[in-house]
Amino acid sequence: MNYLKIASGVNFVPLLLAINRKPHLWDQHPYRLRKGSPHAFSHDIVIRYKDETENKASGDWSNYTTEHEPIWYPAYYELPELQPLIFGLMGDGRICGERLGGIWLFKLEPGKRVLPHIDRGWHATHYEKFCLYIASNPWCRVCYADDSYSAQPGDLYWFRNDAEHEVINDGNTDRIVLVTCIRTPLYEGVKAKPEVH
Numbered sequence: 001m002n003y004l005k006i007a008s009g010v011n012f013v014p015l016l017l018a019i020n021r022k023p024h025l026w027d028q029h030p031y032r033l034r035k036g037s038p039h040a041f042s043h044d045i046v047i048r049y050k051d052e053t054e055n056k057a058s059g060d061w062s063n064y065t066t067e068h069e070p071i072w073y074p075a076y077y078e079l080p081e082l083q084p085l086i087f088g089l090m091g092d093g094r095i096c097g098e099r100l101g102g103i104w105l106f107k108l109e110p111g112k113r114v115l116p117h118i119d120r121g122w123h124a125t126h127y128e129k130f131c132l133y134i135a136s137n138p139w140c141r142v143c144y145a146d147d148s149y150s151a152q153p154g155d156l157y158w159f160r161n162d163a164e165h166e167v168i169n170d171g172n173t174d175r176i177v178l179v180t181c182i183r184t185p186l187y188e189g190v191k192a193k194p195e196v197h
Contacts, residue, residue, distance in 0.1 A: 003157050007155070039106075042108045044104050098184060118165075
Protein backbone atom coordinates (compact mmCIF):
# COMPACT_ATOMS: atom_id res chain seq x y z
CA MET A 1 0.00 0.00 0.00
CA ASN A 2 1.45 3.35 -1.05
CA TYR A 3 -1.00 5.67 0.72
CA LEU A 4 -3.75 5.69 3.31
CA LYS A 5 -6.41 8.28 4.00
CA ILE A 6 -6.34 9.00 7.74
CA ALA A 7 -8.88 11.79 8.10
CA SER A 8 -11.11 14.22 6.23
CA GLY A 9 -12.65 17.52 7.22
CA VAL A 10 -9.53 18.89 8.94
CA ASN A 11 -9.93 22.65 9.37
CA PHE A 12 -7.39 24.10 6.94
CA VAL A 13 -9.09 27.48 6.33
CA PRO A 14 -7.11 29.62 8.84
CA LEU A 15 -3.84 28.41 7.32
CA LEU A 16 -5.01 28.95 3.73
CA LEU A 17 -6.08 32.49 4.59
CA ALA A 18 -2.72 33.19 6.26
CA ILE A 19 -0.79 31.86 3.26
CA ASN A 20 -2.80 34.06 0.90
CA ARG A 21 -2.01 37.08 3.08
CA LYS A 22 1.75 36.36 3.06
CA PRO A 23 2.80 35.47 -0.50
CA HIS A 24 6.38 36.60 0.22
CA LEU A 25 6.96 33.33 2.12
CA TRP A 26 7.04 31.23 -1.05
CA ASP A 27 10.37 30.12 -2.55
CA GLN A 28 12.69 31.68 0.03
CA HIS A 29 14.89 28.55 0.24
CA PRO A 30 15.49 27.26 -3.30
CA TYR A 31 17.33 23.97 -2.61
CA ARG A 32 14.37 21.73 -3.53
CA LEU A 33 13.39 23.92 -6.48
CA ARG A 34 16.80 23.98 -8.19
CA LYS A 35 17.14 23.23 -11.89
CA GLY A 36 17.06 19.50 -12.53
CA SER A 37 15.10 18.71 -9.37
CA PRO A 38 11.82 16.80 -9.85
CA HIS A 39 10.25 19.63 -7.81
CA ALA A 40 11.57 22.41 -10.07
CA PHE A 41 8.09 23.32 -11.38
CA SER A 42 6.56 23.68 -7.90
CA HIS A 43 6.81 26.24 -5.10
CA ASP A 44 7.53 25.74 -1.41
CA ILE A 45 7.59 27.30 2.03
CA VAL A 46 10.12 25.59 4.28
CA ILE A 47 8.76 25.38 7.82
CA ARG A 48 11.25 23.02 9.46
CA TYR A 49 14.39 21.27 8.23
CA LYS A 50 18.17 21.26 8.56
CA ASP A 51 19.85 24.57 9.39
CA GLU A 52 21.08 25.80 6.01
CA THR A 53 23.43 28.53 7.30
CA GLU A 54 26.60 26.53 6.65
CA ASN A 55 25.43 25.39 3.22
CA LYS A 56 24.51 28.91 2.12
CA ALA A 57 27.89 30.25 3.25
CA SER A 58 29.92 27.56 1.48
CA GLY A 59 27.69 27.04 -1.54
CA ASP A 60 28.09 23.30 -0.96
CA TRP A 61 24.76 21.51 -0.47
CA SER A 62 26.09 17.95 -0.61
CA ASN A 63 25.39 17.28 3.09
CA TYR A 64 22.01 19.03 3.24
CA THR A 65 20.04 15.78 3.36
CA THR A 66 22.33 13.99 5.83
CA GLU A 67 21.40 13.26 9.46
CA HIS A 68 20.51 16.37 11.45
CA GLU A 69 18.31 17.86 14.14
CA PRO A 70 15.73 20.02 12.33
CA ILE A 71 15.18 23.67 13.24
CA TRP A 72 12.21 25.98 12.78
CA TYR A 73 12.55 28.30 9.80
CA PRO A 74 11.28 31.92 9.94
CA ALA A 75 8.02 31.02 8.16
CA TYR A 76 6.93 28.99 11.20
CA TYR A 77 6.85 32.14 13.31
CA GLU A 78 4.94 34.04 10.62
CA LEU A 79 2.29 31.32 10.37
CA PRO A 80 1.02 30.52 13.89
CA GLU A 81 -1.96 28.87 12.19
CA LEU A 82 0.37 25.91 11.59
CA GLN A 83 0.66 25.01 15.27
CA PRO A 84 -2.67 23.26 15.86
CA LEU A 85 -2.22 21.27 12.65
CA ILE A 86 1.37 20.16 13.30
CA PHE A 87 1.01 19.39 17.00
CA GLY A 88 -2.41 17.87 16.46
CA LEU A 89 -0.71 15.34 14.19
CA MET A 90 2.05 14.65 16.70
CA GLY A 91 -0.51 13.99 19.44
CA ASP A 92 -2.90 11.97 17.28
CA GLY A 93 -3.31 8.49 18.77
CA ARG A 94 -3.43 6.96 15.29
CA ILE A 95 0.02 8.34 14.49
CA CYS A 96 1.79 8.27 17.89
CA GLY A 97 4.50 10.74 16.93
CA GLU A 98 7.85 10.43 18.71
CA ARG A 99 10.00 12.92 16.81
CA LEU A 100 9.16 15.78 14.49
CA GLY A 101 11.15 16.09 11.27
CA GLY A 102 10.92 18.35 8.25
CA ILE A 103 7.79 20.32 7.41
CA TRP A 104 6.95 22.07 4.15
CA LEU A 105 4.10 23.72 2.33
CA PHE A 106 4.13 22.78 -1.36
CA LYS A 107 2.20 24.49 -4.15
CA LEU A 108 1.68 23.04 -7.62
CA GLU A 109 -0.02 25.42 -10.04
CA PRO A 110 -2.48 24.38 -12.76
CA GLY A 111 -0.84 22.47 -15.60
CA LYS A 112 2.33 21.75 -13.61
CA ARG A 113 3.75 18.51 -12.27
CA VAL A 114 6.32 17.08 -9.89
CA LEU A 115 8.31 14.65 -12.00
CA PRO A 116 8.61 10.95 -11.14
CA HIS A 117 11.09 10.41 -8.32
CA ILE A 118 11.94 8.53 -5.13
CA ASP A 119 12.82 10.64 -2.08
CA ARG A 120 16.28 9.68 -0.88
CA GLY A 121 18.70 10.61 1.91
CA TRP A 122 18.64 10.12 5.65
CA HIS A 123 15.61 12.29 6.35
CA ALA A 124 13.44 10.65 3.71
CA THR A 125 14.07 7.20 5.15
CA HIS A 126 13.98 8.12 8.84
CA TYR A 127 10.52 9.74 8.98
CA GLU A 128 7.04 8.89 7.75
CA LYS A 129 5.24 11.51 5.66
CA PHE A 130 1.78 12.89 6.31
CA CYS A 131 0.12 15.16 3.77
CA LEU A 132 -2.71 17.58 4.64
CA TYR A 133 -4.48 19.05 1.62
CA ILE A 134 -4.99 22.81 1.93
CA ALA A 135 -6.15 23.34 -1.66
CA SER A 136 -6.85 20.82 -4.40
CA ASN A 137 -9.16 19.83 -7.22
CA PRO A 138 -10.37 16.50 -8.65
CA TRP A 139 -7.74 16.65 -11.43
CA CYS A 140 -4.78 16.72 -9.01
CA ARG A 141 -3.31 13.24 -8.68
CA VAL A 142 -0.49 11.57 -6.81
CA CYS A 143 0.57 8.75 -9.12
CA TYR A 144 2.46 5.54 -8.40
CA ALA A 145 3.37 2.88 -10.96
CA ASP A 146 0.12 0.96 -10.51
CA ASP A 147 -2.16 3.33 -8.61
CA SER A 148 -3.06 6.97 -7.98
CA TYR A 149 -5.24 9.07 -5.74
CA SER A 150 -6.93 12.45 -5.72
CA ALA A 151 -7.76 14.27 -2.49
CA GLN A 152 -10.04 17.06 -1.31
CA PRO A 153 -9.07 20.04 0.86
CA GLY A 154 -9.11 18.93 4.48
CA ASP A 155 -8.03 15.36 3.68
CA LEU A 156 -5.07 13.90 5.54
CA TYR A 157 -3.01 11.10 3.98
CA TRP A 158 -0.09 8.94 5.02
CA PHE A 159 1.99 8.22 1.94
CA ARG A 160 5.11 6.40 0.86
CA ASN A 161 7.96 8.36 -0.61
CA ASP A 162 10.27 5.36 -1.03
CA ALA A 163 8.31 4.18 -4.08
CA GLU A 164 8.51 6.13 -7.33
CA HIS A 165 5.76 8.73 -7.47
CA GLU A 166 4.80 11.90 -9.28
CA VAL A 167 2.20 14.63 -8.80
CA ILE A 168 0.11 16.02 -11.66
CA ASN A 169 -2.20 19.03 -11.54
CA ASP A 170 -4.46 18.94 -14.59
CA GLY A 171 -7.05 21.16 -12.90
CA ASN A 172 -7.49 24.93 -13.02
CA THR A 173 -6.72 25.68 -9.35
CA ASP A 174 -3.60 25.33 -7.19
CA ARG A 175 -2.74 22.23 -5.22
CA ILE A 176 -1.34 23.21 -1.81
CA VAL A 177 -0.30 20.61 0.75
CA LEU A 178 1.24 20.69 4.19
CA VAL A 179 3.75 17.84 4.43
CA THR A 180 4.76 16.91 7.97
CA CYS A 181 7.42 14.27 8.61
CA ILE A 182 7.07 12.31 11.84
CA ARG A 183 9.05 9.49 13.39
CA THR A 184 6.71 6.93 14.94
CA PRO A 185 7.38 3.85 17.11
CA LEU A 186 6.09 1.45 14.46
CA TYR A 187 8.04 2.82 11.53
CA GLU A 188 10.74 0.51 10.21
CA GLY A 189 12.70 3.20 8.38
CA VAL A 190 16.45 2.91 8.31
CA LYS A 191 17.82 0.30 10.66
CA ALA A 192 21.42 0.39 11.82
CA LYS A 193 23.46 -2.38 10.26
CA PRO A 194 24.76 -4.85 12.86
CA GLU A 195 28.44 -4.66 13.57
CA VAL A 196 30.53 -7.47 12.16
CA HIS A 197 33.13 -8.90 14.57
